[in-house]
Structures are given as structure tokens and as C-alpha cells.
Amino acid sequence: MALRLNLYHEVIKAKALKRRDPLKISIYALSAIAALCASWYLLQLVNMHNLTADLKRVKGEYDKLEPLAKASKKKEDALTQQGKLSVQLEKRMESRFYWAPLLAEMMQLVPREVQITRMGGDVTGDGIRRCSLTIDGLSAGTDPRKVAEDLRTSIADKFSAKYKNVTSTFKMLEDGTEMVMLDGKQMSTATFAINVQLYTGEDKPAAPARKKK
Amino acid sequence: MKDIQLGKEEIQKLVLGVLLFFGLIYSYFDLLLGPLSKHQDAVRLSIVALGPEIDADKAQIARAKKMEQEALITQKTTRQVNAMIPEGSPVAWFPTHMAEFFKKQGIDKALTRMNGELPDKELPGYRKLVWGVDLPKVEFVPFAEAVSVLENEEPLFEIAAMQIDASREDVGAQHALLTLNNIVRQ
Numbered sequence: 001m002a003l004r005l006n007l008y009h010e011v012i013k014a015k016a017l018k019r020r021d022p023l024k025i026s027i028y029a030l031s032a033i034a035a036l037c038a039s040w041y042l043l044q045l046v047n048m049h050n051l052t053a054d055l056k057r058v059k060g061e062y063d064k065l066e067p068l069a070k071a072s073k074k075k076e077d078a079l080t081q082q083g084k085l086s087v088q089l090e091k092r093m094e095s096r097f098y099w100a101p102l103l104a105e106m107m108q109l110v111p112r113e114v115q116i117t118r119m120g121g122d123v124t125g126d127g128i129r130r131c132s133l134t135i136d137g138l139s140a141g142t143d144p145r146k147v148a149e150d151l152r153t154s155i156a157d158k159f160s161a162k163y164k165n166v167t168s169t170f171k172m173l174e175d176g177t178e179m180v181m182l183d184g185k186q187m188s189t190a191t192f193a194i195n196v197q198l199y200t201g202e203d204k205p206a207a208p209a210r211k212k213k
Numbered sequence: 214m215k216d217i218q219l220g221k222e223e224i225q226k227l228v229l230g231v232l233l234f235f236g237l238i239y240s241y242f243d244l245l246l247g248p249l250s251k252h253q254d255a256v257r258l259s260i261v262a263l264g265p266e267i268d269a270d271k272a273q274i275a276r277a278k279k280m281e282q283e284a285l286i287t288q289k290t291t292r293q294v295n296a297m298i299p300e301g302s303p304v305a306w307f308p309t310h311m312a313e314f315f316k317k318q319g320i321d322k323a324l325t326r327m328n329g330e331l332p333d334k335e336l337p338g339y340r341k342l343v344w345g346v347d348l349p350k351v352e353f354v355p356f357a358e359a360v361s362v363l364e365n366e367e368p369l370f371e372i373a374a375m376q377i378d379a380s381r382e383d384v385g386a387q388h389a390l391l392t393l394n395n396i397v398r399q
Contacts, residue, residue: 044249044250055256058259069274072273072274072278085336086291088336092336093369097372103358122373123372149389
């Protein structure tokens with residue numbers, strides 16, 4: 001086997017050493033990392049720009065809608081108030097106490113042996129309306145007290161069909177001093193005063209109970 | 214494999230290089246990427262937070278529009294009531310109105326005077342006036358008919374009290390006194 005001498009081995013070794021120079025490799029590696037980081041940062045900057053643009057758009061929309069929404073809220077409140085007023089007015093008109101049917105009933109109830117000398121009444125209350133009626137009169141007959149009593153009970157019976165909690169009581173019932181002529185006969189009389197209480201309408205709904213803390 | 218022999222100076226350079234590398238990495242994350250990330254998160258949060266508010270505003274505007282369209286129906290009563298109340302001071306028109314009404318019902322004399330005003334918080338923009346209507350000579354049946362017509366034709370009037378007295382002079386005639394509540398504009 002022939003002996004071969006590589007006289008350039010030192011040069012080749014130096015070249016190899018130069019090629020595997022750690023400083024150079026480190027610089028390459030660091031440059032790569034730096035480039036990666038810079039790219040990532042740039043990407044994030046682009047993202048940020050897009051997000052800022054989105055925010056600007058959304059904020060612009062919000063700024064445009066906000067005054068409109070406030071104005072709408074005010075309008076809605078005003079409309080709600082007006083609606084409530086409308087309902088309240090309607091309720092007032094519908095919940096009125098009607099005297100005409102009561103007077104009509106009274107006309108039918110009073111017999112010919114009775115003369116009403118005074119009738120007065122008033123209505124109070126908002127939800128449930130309470131009507132107090134005072135009927136003063138003169139009854140005549142063989143038993144004028146019974147005539148008055150019949151009137152009192154018939155008032156209670158007749159009104160109970162139409163109104164709530166009807167009470168009909170005598171405030172006063174006394175024998176009269178005068179005699180009257182009825183059907184060609186002299187009849188004794190009695191003076192009476194009847195108090196009638198009756199209720200109509202719906203009660204207001206109760207306020208919701210407060211929650212206990 | 215050949216052992217790498219590092220001198221003191223080289224080790225110092227290496228340590229310094231490593232320190233510099235970590236310093237740069239730290240600076241990159243802490244001074245550049247970190248604040249950017251935080252800013253991005255804040256912007257995202259702002260966008261997310263504005264979303265429901267925009268939705269709520271849109272819903273509010275839609276609701277108001279719908280109510281506005283429905284207002285024509287819901288405020289019908291108010292418009293009708295306003296149309297029923299004549300212009301001007303009630304003292305000027307109410308007594309005349311009552312006198313004319315009872316005259317039409319065959320009751321010639323009706324004296325009306327204002328008794329006062331009742332507060333009514335449930336009806337803003339309106340007030341309730343109390344009137345006394347004196348009918349010195351009425352017959353019961355025409356009077357009851359007049360009351361019936363009044364209650365049917367005038368929904369803003371309510372008879373709060375009434376008193377009917379038999380006249381001593383004229384057996385067929387009664388003296389009636391009505392207390393009327395009337396809703397008028399403020």
C-alpha cells in the first residue's frame with residue numbers, strides 16, 4: 001500500500017474549524033430567533049391594528065346609538081305615562097257609580113202606602129265604591145210599621161242582587177200623629193228613616209309585599 | 214471527539230453572551246410583546262363589553278318605535294276625553310252646559326256653582342272639580358230620566374251625592390240637589 005501524505009491537512013483542519021465556528025453558529029441561531037420574534041411582534045401589531053379598527057367601528061356605532069336610545073327611553077317613558085293615563089281615565093269612567101238604576105229600582109220598590117219625603121245619598125271610595133243612602137218617609141196602612149218594614153226588607157233584597165254587602169237598617173221608626181185617607185179609609189201612619197249601605201266596583205289590587213331582608 | 218478547551222476570557226464572554234440573550238428575551242416579552250398583549254386584551258374586552266350595550270340600545274329603539282305605533286290605540290281614550298272637554302275655564306262653560314242639559318230634559322231651572330276642587334294624583338294633567346247643581350222644582354220620574362241621560366252622555370261627570378226633598382207646597386214636585394264631580398284639563 002502506497003503511503004499518502006496530506007500536506008494540506010492543517011489548512012483543511014483550519015477550514016473545518018472555521019466552518020464549525022460556534023460564534024458564527026450562535027450568531028445565525030440568534031439572528032433566526034430575532035427574526036422570528038420580530039415577525040411575531042409584527043403579526044401582533046397587525047392584529048392590534050385590526051382590533052383597534054374594530055373597536056373604533058363598534059364605538060362609533062355605540063356613540064351613534066346611545067343618544068338615540070336615550071331619546072327613545074324618554075319617549076317610551078312618556079308614552080308609558082300617557083298609556084297609564086289613558087287606562088286610568090277609562091277606569092274612572094267605567095267605575096263610576098250609576099244612580100239612575102238605583103232610582104229606577106226605588107221607583108218600583110216604593111208601594112202606594114209609602115210616601116218618600118226625603119232621599120239622600122253619597123258615594124265614597126276609589127276601588128270599591130261605598131254608597132250610603134238615607135230614605136225618610138211616611139208609611140200608611142192598618143199596620144204602618146209593617147209597611148215600612150216591608151219596604152226596608154224589599155230594598156235589601158232587591159239591591160242585594162245588584163250590589164255587594166247591602167245592609168238596610170232603620171235609623172228611626174215611629175208612629176205618626178197624623179191620619180191619612182187611603183182608598184177612602186182613614187189610615188194610621190208611621191214615620192221612618194232607613195239607612196242603606198251598599199258597595200259596588202272592584203277592589204284595587206293589593207301592593208306586592210316587600211321582601212324581607 | 215476532541216475536548217473543547219475554553220479559556221477564562223472565553224468563559225466570561227460566554228456567560229456575558231448568555232446573560233445578554235436572556236436579557237433580550239426578557240425585554241422582548243416584557244417591554245414589547247407583554248404590553249401589546251395587555252392592550253389587545255383590553256381592546257377585546259372593550260369590544261365585548263360594548264356588544265350587549267349596542268344590543269340593548271337597538272332593542273330600546275325598537276321598543277320605543279313599537280310603542281309609538283301602538284300609541285294611536287292606547288291613547289285613544291285620552292284623545293276622546295280631551296275632545297269631550299270644552300276649551301276655556303270650566304266656570305265659564307260648565308254652569309251653562311248643565312242649564313242647557315236640564316232644559317233639554319224638561320227641567321227649566323238648574324243653578325250650578327262650583328264647590329271646590331279635589332286633588333287627583335293619578336290623573337296628571339287633569340283635575341277634578343266639584344259642582345253643586347240645584348234643581349229647585351223637579352218631578353221624580355223626569356228627574357230620574359235626566360240623571361240616566363246625564364250618566365250615559367257625560368262619562369266625565371260623576372254624581373258623588375244627591376239629595377231629593379219632597380216639596381211641602383207642591384206635592385208632585387221635589388227639590389233636588391246634585392253634587393257632581395267633573396274631570397277637566399289643568
